[in-house]
Amino acid sequence: MxxxxxxxxxxxxxxxxFVLDGLVRSRLATLxxxxxLVINVSGSLLLGFMTGLVMVGIESHDLRVMLxxxxxxxxxxFSTAMIDTVRLLQQxxxxxxxxxxxxxxxxxxxxxxxxxxxxxxxG
Amino acid sequence: MPSRMQLRQHVRAAWHVFTHGRSGAEPAxxxxxxxxxxxxxLIVFAGGAVGTLARYELTALPTPGGLPLPTFFVNIVGAFxxxxxxxxxxxxxxxxxxxxxxxxxxxxxxxxxxxxYSTFSVEVATLSGDGRYLEGFGYAILSLLLGxxxxxxxxxxxxxxxxxxxxxxxxxxxxxxxxxxxxxDAAPEQPDGGLG
Numbered sequence: 001m002x003x004x005x006x007x008x009x010x011x012x013x014x015x016x017x018f019v020l021d022g023l024v025r026s027r028l029a030t031l032x033x034x035x036x037l038v039i040n041v042s043g044s045l046l047l048g049f050m051t052g053l054v055m056v057g058i059e060s061h062d063l064r065v066m067l068x069x070x071x072x073x074x075x076x077x078f079s080t081a082m083i084d085t086v087r088l089l090q091q092x093x094x095x096x097x098x099x100x101x102x103x104x105x106x107x108x109x110x111x112x113x114x115x116x117x118x119x120x121x122x123g
Numbered sequence: 124m125p126s127r128m129q130l131r132q133h134v135r136a137a138w139h140v141f142t143h144g145r146s147g148a149e150p151a152x153x154x155x156x157x158x159x160x161x162x163x164x165l166i167v168f169a170g171g172a173v174g175t176l177a178r179y180e181l182t183a184l185p186t187p188g189g190l191p192l193p194t195f196f197v198n199i200v201g202a203f204x205x206x207x208x209x210x211x212x213x214x215x216x217x218x219x220x221x222x223x224x225x226x227x228x229x230x231x232x233x234x235x236x237x238x239x240y241s242t243f244s245v246e247v248a249t250l251s252g253d254g255r256y257l258e259g260f261g262y263a264i265l266s267l268l269l270g271x272x273x274x275x276x277x278x279x280x281x282x283x284x285x286x287x288x289x290x291x292x293x294x295x296x297x298x299x300x301x302x303x304x305x306x307x308d309a310a311p312e313q314p315d316g317g318l319g
Contacts, residue, residue, distance in 0.1 A: 003179060010175020011168040014236045018167045018227075022158030040240040047241035048248060069182070069242070074175040078198040078238035078266075079205040080231075082274035086206065089275070101267055108244040109263070116248060 002062055006070040013043075013074025031093075032100040033084045036077065040104055041111045043076035048112035052119015163227055170232015178237050190258065191246040194239065195266060201238035202270045205230060206277020214281065 021035035028034050047068050053059035081104055088097035125133070139147040144160035157163045182193040208230055212222050243266060250259035 003176060006179045007172040007176040010179075010236045011170075011172030011232075013175070014171020014232055015164055015168045017171075017235060018164065018231055019158045022156055026156060040244075043241035044244040047245045051245050051249065065179075069179050069239075070175055072241040073178060073239040074171045074236040076240035076242075077235040078240045078243060078270060079201040079234045079274070080238075081240060082202040082270040083205055083209060083278075085271050086274045086278055089271075090278075101271060104240075105244075105263060105267055108240060109247055112241070112244040112248040113252075116245070116252070 002065060005066040009066055009070030010074030013071040013076075016071075017075050017077065031096045032088070032103070036080050036084060037100070037104050037107070040076045040081060041107045043072045044108040045111040045115040047072040047076075048115020048117075049119040050115075051112075052116040053122060054119075055116070056120050056122060058119075058122055157223075157227070166224060166227045167232045167235075170228040170230075171236035174233035174236030177233075178239065182242075189250075189253075189255075191242075191250075191262065194242050194246060195262065198238045198243060198266060199269050199273045201234050203273035203277040205234040205238075206274040206279075207281045208234070208277075210278040210281035 017039050020039060024035035024038060025033075050059055050064050050068050050072075054061065054064045081100065085097050085101045088094075088100055136146055136148075139145075140161070142160065142162045144155035145152065154160075178197050181197055184193045186192060209226070212218070212226055212230075215222060218226065247259045247263045250256075250262060
């Protein structure tokens with residue numbers, strides 16, 4: 001039963017990514033693909049928050065799996081971030097590639113830490 | 124009671140809205156972008172659900188020494204496969220018709236759902252939170268380096284080893300008669316960008 005919810009919420013997460021990335025892409029033409037950055041950082045914040053809630057015992061493990069592994073996992077994407085970085089490298093846009101690779105990692109990590117902190121505040 | 128003819132017209136109109144995001148009555152208006160059309164969204168949903176389920180099953184594997192090796196494996200393999208897929212589709216022809224459907228189903232949907240950035244970043248954060256800074260830092264850097272490397276390798280594999288012929292230079296393309304082109308290029312494309 002959990003697997004079914006993981007799949008359905010994963011599909012919903014993928015749709016949220018598809019729509020949000022499309023909306024950002026149609027409005028912003030920036031140095032790095034901003035859609036994937038916004039998605040991965042916001043998804044890290046959300047999953048961090050849920051992880052914090054589990055740590056203090058508010059959220060159940062099953063709910064964390066369904067929403068975290070399912071929705072947040074389907075929403076965020078590692079593979080697209082890597083391909084985008086390769087494309088920037090192919091275009092010799094080294095600064096943009098570093099920003100997209102290392103910059104996203106730093107921002108997503110900060111978002112995850114902030115999310116965990118906020119989640120534990122509820123304990 | 125509507126006649127069979129009227130019913131057929133209703134069904135056709137509804138299918139057009141489903142695939143194109145608007146009725147076929149105003150042909151001059153530009154089509155809405157892909158992410159606002161029902162059928163592309165449904166295709167991404169299906170791919171994302173299956174990809175997420177595959178990751179869920181794989182990440183149930185043991186994590187030796189508390190190290191998140193399943194996530195690591197899923198992300199690196201996914202980056203490689205997405206490189207193979209996208210470069211192969213890119214070299215095969217324009218992003219329309221079945222190529223666009225495949226990209227949305229397997230790329231945006233499956234690979235996007237299969238790989239995950241949020242689990243990765245939270246795992247790095249929790250490793251560091253447990254005082255295992257070296258392991259957290261190593262996991263982060265290795266994921267990034269091997270992820271970029273795997274994606275580049277995937278692109279290279281499709282660019283150099285795939286059986287699809289490389290596209291001819293633009294000067295050549297006009298000189299080639301349609302009959303002489305390989306059948307994969309000669310397949311009829313949907314004029315509106317496919318998925319219809």
